[in-house]
Every structure is written in C-alpha cells, then in structure tokens.
Amino acid sequence: MKAVESGLAETRAHFREAFRAEPVATYREWFRLQEDLRERNDIDSARALAEDFWALLGDLSFDSEEERARYFHNAAVFFGTPGPGADLARARAGFSSALAHFRQHEESDWHARVLHNFATSLSNLGATREDLLESVELFERALAWRTSEREIARGVTLHNLGIAFRRLARLDPEAEARLLDQSAERLREACDIRNRHHLAEGHALSLFHLGLTLEALRHSREARLCFQRAAEEFDGLGKRDSAAIARERAGDDEKEGDAI
Helix, strand or coil: CHHHHHHHHHHHHHHHHHHHHCHHHHHHHHHHHHHHHHHCCCHHHHHHHHHHHHHHHCCCCCCCHHHHHHHHHHHHHHHCCCCCCCCHHHHHHHHHHHHHHHCCCCCCCHHHHHHHHHHHHHHHHCCCHHHHHHHHHHHHHHHHHCCHHHHHHHHHHHHHHHHHHHHHHHHCHHHHHHHHHHHHHHHHHHHHHHHHCCCHHHHHHHHHHHHHHHHHCCCHHHHHHHHHHHHHHHHHCCCHHHHHHHHHHHCCCCCCCCCC
C-alpha cells in the first residue's frame, strides 16, 4: 500500500509542476493517464489527479485568450463526461468560460462545438428537469449553426438532442408523450443524415436510440425493427457486444435504460 501511495504522490507532484510549465502538452499526457486509470478501475487515483488539475486550472498561463478558451472547453468536456472525475458544476464553469470567448467569434465552428458539448454534459450528468431543459435549449442553439451545410456535425447534435428529449421525458411525466415524439423526430433525422453519409456506426447507434424512444412510446413493432436493424449493422462492424444488446432489446420490450 505504501508503494502505491508513494507512486501516486510522485505522479501528482509531476503533474503539478508540468501543468504550470506546459499546460497544453501536459493535458494530453494527463488525459491519457486518466483513460488508463479508468480502464484499470483505479478510481481513487483518477479522482486525486482530477482534484489537483481543478485546483491548478485557474492559475495556468496561456499564449492567447483563444488558447485559454479551448483549454477550458477541453477541461469541461473531461469534467462533464461520466467517470471518476465527473463534476457537472466544474464542467459548467469551464464551458461558461469558453463561451465567454467564443460567443464573440461565431464565424468559427467553436461556438457550436462548445454549445454541443455543454449540452451533452448536462444530458449525461444532469439529474433535474431544469438540467435537461437547459441541455435541450443548448442543443437547439448549436443546431442554429450546424445547418445542412454542416450536415455531419448536425447529425451528431440531432442524435444527442434525441437522447436528451427522452431523458427529459422521464423527468416531466405531464409532457412525456410530446417530449418522446420530439425525441423520435430528432433521432429519425439523425438516422437519415448518417445513412446518407454512410456513417455506419453512427447510423447503428441512432437506430438503437430511436428504438429506445419508440419503446418508451409503446410503438413496440417499430422499436423491434430498429433494434434488429441496429444489431445487423453492429454485427457488420464487428461490434458483437453492441449487437447482442440490440438483439436482446428486440426480444424484450419491457426493459428500460440506455444500454449502448
């Protein structure tokens, strides 16, 4: 145990020094280590490193305001992603900082990117109706930029918006049917875009999530067809586990949850 603690202490000291010297290059190294710790299920080490990073973040120096905004966006994506370091309040602070810069630079795609990823974090980590309402609103704002001229990016946002509507429906029973209809509409459009651009894995994922929404609407036959098609496409991609989950959903309409 002492050896493990000593190794972690050295790693933490290394990153504290490295972040101050070269924050951009160090973040890439730190993020790779976070992924490795997650794979090894070393939750305590991952959280300790995330705490150190957050404590340092506000004091780091950057060559430009744009570099700083991009950095805070990337940090927010980390804190807004499910895992040992997940923290919605920290993600919100990082995305808000990035938007303070990119709101004035809407000629680039960064404004929409920050909106999309902020909305995704709220959809993934939000626990209240207000969180999910905000997620939907941010996705809609991203779509104002991600038009048909940026159709592949539009498909990603529509897919995630469809999921957000379904999660919001769980928290708003009075509007459940309307919200699920909106979820299905967005996911169908995502399926069409991804099919048109031959994005096989994305298309399979959108089909699967469309199936979950249709299942919640009790459109059992249509949901089963979506699951079956998703399973076939996952099989074609060599994603056997995902195919098995989709096939199981096709045979059991009473299960709940977003398994993939």
